[in-house]
Amino acid sequence: MLKFDEEKQRNGINGALALRDRINEVADRICEEGYRNICWLGIGGTYASCMQTLVHMNEFTEIDTFVENAAEYCATGNRRIGKGSIVIISSVTGSTEEMVRGVEKAQEAGAKVFGFIDVETAALAQMVDYEIAYPANEQLKFFMAADRFMFNKREFPEYNRFYEEMDAHLASALIEAEKEADEFGREFAKKHKDDAIHYFVGAGNQWGAAYSYAMCYWEEQHWIRTKSIHAAEFFHGMLEIVERDTPVTVFVGEDSQRELAERVAKFLPRICGNYTVIDTKDYALTGFSEEFRGYISHLVMRAVTQRIDVYIEQLNCHPMEIRRYYRRLDY
Amino acid sequence: MLKFDEEKQRNGINGALALRDRINEVADRICEEGYRNICWLGIGGTYASCMQTLVHMNEFTEIDTFVENAAEYCATGNRRIGKGSIVIISSVTGSTEEMVRGVEKAQEAGAKVFGFIDVETAALAQMVDYEIAYPANEQLKFFMAADRFMFNKREFPEYNRFYEEMDAHLASALIEAEKEADEFGREFAKKHKDDAIHYFVGAGNQWGAAYSYAMCYWEEQHWIRTKSIHAAEFFHGMLEIVERDTPVTVFVGEDSQRELAERVAKFLPRICGNYTVIDTKDYALTGFSEEFRGYISHLVMRAVTQRIDVYIEQLNCHPMEIRRYYRRLDY
CATH class of the missing domain: 3.40.50.10490 (Glucose-6-phosphate isomerase like protein; domain 1)
Known part of the structure; x- marks a missing residue:
């Protein structure tokens, strides 16, 4: 890989x-x-x-x-x-x-x-x-x-059970997720490496994931334009500029705000032919109880997007470590 | 007008x-x-x-x-x-x-x-x-x-003085701002009506202004793509995709975060030939004390952007009241 x-x-x-x-x-x-x-x-x-x-x-x-x-x-x-x-x-x-x-x-x-x-x-x-x-x-x-x-503060009684699973299974679960995502990452990179702009939608812990993936990876490291939008806000303006060919990717996690991202994912096929849904549910995460999957959804998403990054980097002949302006200019 | x-x-x-x-x-x-x-x-x-x-x-x-x-x-x-x-x-x-x-x-x-x-x-x-x-x-x-x-809570002792000025001068100040902005609005609309995407940057009360102007006006009502970015965040990723022809508009207000927007406004000319700075300081706001101008910066910006809107609407032959999907589809 x-x-x-x-x-x-x-x-x-x-x-x-x-x-x-x-x-x-x-x-x-x-x-x-x-x-x-x-x-x-x-x-x-x-x-x-x-x-x-x-x-x-x-x-x-x-x-x-x-x-x-x-x-x-x-x-x-x-x-x-x-x-x-x-x-x-x-x-x-x-x-x-x-x-x-x-x-x-x-x-x-x-x-x-x-x-x-x-x-x-x-x-x-x-x-x-x-x-x-x-x-x-x-x-x-x-x-x-x-x-x-x-x-x-006795607000997280599952602490010990959760971290037992983390210690035992997190590393393997994320490594396996990367392997499971590799082929998808390659195809996604091939399809979207030339996008004029790409939209990323997320909610819950996937909102920070979408926000930083769009800004710190595609914009900063791949020099590809993006917009990130919270799934809660998608229906309050941004939806109007989505058309058949608009590239939109929805990050669907498994935390409390899954339903917000699902709403966008269910709506998109009606108006868009160029959308992608990345759902952490599709990854095995062996060893994790159902109730804890949501707490690590953002880490799983990062495992997936890492596979996209390596292929975009390769296909676009654009090393991710170069910056045009950041820490190159005084501002 | x-x-x-x-x-x-x-x-x-x-x-x-x-x-x-x-x-x-x-x-x-x-x-x-x-x-x-x-x-x-x-x-x-x-x-x-x-x-x-x-x-x-x-x-x-x-x-x-x-x-x-x-x-x-x-x-x-x-x-x-x-x-x-x-x-x-x-x-x-x-x-x-x-x-x-x-x-x-x-x-x-x-x-x-x-x-x-x-x-x-x-x-x-x-x-x-x-x-x-x-x-x-x-x-x-x-x-x-x-x-x-x-x-x-005795945290806003200027309350009475501020609202005396508001009651006496706000309506006129905003009306005059619209008049002062009209020619600018027409030129801006002419220049940017066909933009593939337009970036709006703001901080302080101009962040909400940039966010909602981009999303609720350009995207929702003009069907033009946008990205809004907080001026504080601009230097942490988005700057890398700005090039000579990238359309970027900075909303500069007069509240506590003016410096954050000014930093972007000062940087842009080095890397971009298609930027606009809208600075509320350029508007007279007759009757308002210096110390209170910042509290109404976002209202002044709305007065300015309203002038942009009417010309984009006219030039693009796109009535602002129509929606493609919002409240037209169930989702």
Whole structure:
């Protein structure tokens, strides 16, 4: 399989899952000391992961928790971030300008910052109050933290059962999903590599997936135009520009908002002949109970879209690591 | 001027401003009785207005206040909406399916609903706990409510001075803005009526403006493709697909997030030869103090974009009231 290193994938995921003890140590300490609210602070791709975590928590929790965009926070502020606030962040480089300023501002306001900064020596890693350094797997880290906070509040009683399945089966389930998706990924890439624009629709944890896949992969890395739209909003405007040949892909997950994406998926065939439905239900996820499949739907979708990416990269002769402007120009 | 009825505009705005006593009566009663949090519940265009109200409040308030999308709320729920919650909504038709179900759900959870339902006899108008019926001017109604809640909490001390200026000058300021924008609107429409896709960028209260203008006007009413992107997010992916001929319009307002939009506006000339900056600062807004201009930036932008709309409608021979699918098909 093109650009697929099973061993590396497995170790990456299992290594992230193994952070759980350290995450719990931090979360348990915070819970013991008490906190007022939890802010998920991000920008770009990490902002999308924040949104995914929030929609997961919204299902279960009464914790006062919200998402902030780092640049917006720097400009407008947010008086709910202050003493007693826990700000949770993630950063690959640890140097994103808006994040550095956002963390400074939050700490000045009295908040404590819990950071997953991949590079232990980076600026952000030095600044945060609690730091756990491990590469990639951002959503997994966020969800592990969120689930622990909810578990400690007795809002997520399935915690132990769920993480038993995660530890035992997640790596294999995602690796198998990639294998199952490979042929689809190749065909999809062939069909859509020249699209003038491609629409991605999602809801629940698939909204962050659609948002970041469209923006951080197709736009940023493949230089293909996209629009992402929440399935809830699709019927309130965007539907009118969908015609026979409009390329639309619906991400259908298995969390609480599955029905919203299904509604779009059921409607599209009536007005469009160029749509695709990617449904996480089609993937085996061996070892996972029915009730837990929704919690990892966004990870399954990423396994699938990864297979699309490698083929678009190859077919379009466009290495995914090049950028036209990002960090190439000052702005 | 094409499709411009000054008298009607003036009466519409002044009539909306005159609702303030009734809005305050409701808000003051709620504040007296006490409340736990305020949820702005919307979908589509009203969701955008909710986001505009929230970003305005975030500047000033410690009130626990948040935005919910009605369809997402119906699917996922939100345990923070319950006894002590005030849910604020607006609806033109009073029959939008997701809103009706959302209001039912919130009330079942123990929340009180404060509705601006244009049609007093509509389903939603009958359901809400507090109802004020008056056509259009949704953002104005939301901001009047928000400002009163903040004033009552001593977080918006400029309330009286601000609304003196609003009552005295808003209608004229917006009418004059439309006149000032007319020639620009015609030229913009001529230049962009055939765009394959048009990008709209905004921040602060201009984010909701860009989001809803792109989706509810260009997509829904002109059937032209768009993507809206928050200025904070522009630099985290989307920038890579902007080239010389990409049509990009930046909405620059005068609220706390002006700097975020300015950053995009300053960057674009380096990489794009087909961009437009619409800056509310270019409009006189006679009678308004400098400090208050930002609070009405989104209304000024709507005055400007209204002039674009009438010319696109005329040039494209596409009446804005027709829909291909919305409320024409069951879905």
